[in-house]
Amino acid sequence: MPSDQETDLRDAIQFHGHLCPGLALGYRVAKAALRELKAERPHDEELVALVENDSCAADAIQFITGCTFGKGNFVFRDFGKHVYTFYNRKTGEGIRIAEDYRGYENDPRYPELKKRQEAGEDVSKEFQQYKMDKAAAILRADDAEIFRIERAATPAPEEAKIRASLRCSRCGEKFMESRGRMNNGVVVCIPCSEKG
Incomplete structure (x- = not known):
């Protein structure tokens, strides 16, 4: 029988369409947010996510936390940063999670694959393997290796308003x-x- 983590991850992959480093990061961020805020997947707007990028991580965060654009508790701020702020409206607590993964910063594979791709070589299989390796590393790393968690410095945004x-x-x-x-x-x- 699969564990809750395996089931959650499998379902998030199905929702997003594929496993990739961004989805793995978003999955880890979402799980950390729920744990740190002692929250469950909300039915309404009890939990709020402020996401500072439009990467694959956003899909995992929406799927795992239940924060969505439609409910108004998933707020997109286009800063291009892997920074995610969550608020638990029941407790008033908020946390800010900033990605800080350094596991691939000095990996020579990416620049080499990019150079070969730009020269016209088909490196799609190698790129796919690179992404799978990176996603697997993110999924098995300790939280402290992937991101920094701190208390949110700003209050939660207002609840969504229904407008005419x-x-x-x-x-x-x-x-x-x-x-x-x-x-x-x-x-x-x-x-x-x-x-x-």
Whole structure:
């Protein structure tokens, strides 16, 4: 019988589509967040995730923690950093997890494979093996080898608000009230406002 970890990981892989270093990192981050905040996968917005990148890790975090865009408790901040902040609204606690994995920093395989690929050589199988090796290393490493965990310095974001829908005066499509823009005296959606 598979362990809970094996089942969770297998299901996260199925959700994302493949195993890769980013998914492995997101899986480890999500599990650490739930453990550190003494939280379970929420049914609503009890747990909040602020994610500072749009990498594969985000899928694992959504799947394992139950924080999603649709519920409004998965917040994306496009900083390009492997930094993840979680809040438990029941306890008021928050943690910030910053990736700090150094296991592959001096690995000569990546630059060599990239150089060969740019020269036109098919290195897809070798790249796949490189990624699998990196994912496996992340999955078996101690937390302290992969990331730093500290208390969150900022308060949790507000709960998601349900807003009224308005109809764009130009295209006729509905949009969230808070995203409307005034353009020539009428309220329009963002894409129509950018058309001038």
